[in-house]
Amino acid sequence: MKVYSFRTNKEDKDIEELLESLKEDKSQYIKNALRFYRDFGAKIAKIEATLEKLEHSGIQAQIPPQTLEHEQDAGSETSDDERVLLESLEDILSL
Structure with missing residues (x-):
C-alpha cells in the first residue's frame, strides 16, 4: 500500500488549524x-x-411571502437550519 504525504505552506494556516x-x-x-x-x-x-x-442575467430569486402562522410554527430552528445550509453551500462553492 502506498503512503502519501504533503507539507503545508505559510499560507495554509486554515488547513493546519483544521487538521x-x-x-x-x-x-x-x-x-x-x-x-x-x-x-x-x-x-x-x-x-x-x-x-x-x-x-x-439579472434574474433574482423570488422568495414567496411567508405567513405569520408558518413562521410561528417553524420558529427560530428553521432559520438556523437555513443559515447552516446557506453557509454550507457557500463553503462548497468557494472550493
Whole structure:
C-alpha cells in the first residue's frame, strides 16, 4: 500500500488549524475529502457556473411571502437550519 504525504505552506494556516482540531484519524478525513471532491467537484463547478450565469442575467430569486402562522410554527430552528445550509453551500462553492 502506498503512503502519501504533503507539507503545508505559510499560507495554509486554515488547513493546519483544521487538521490540528481533528481528534480522530486525519488520514481518513483527508481520504473522505478527496472522495467528496472526486464525486462532486464537477457538479459543484457546474452549479457555480449556472449561478454566475443567473447573476449576470439579472434574474433574482423570488422568495414567496411567508405567513405569520408558518413562521410561528417553524420558529427560530428553521432559520438556523437555513443559515447552516446557506453557509454550507457557500463553503462548497468557494472550493
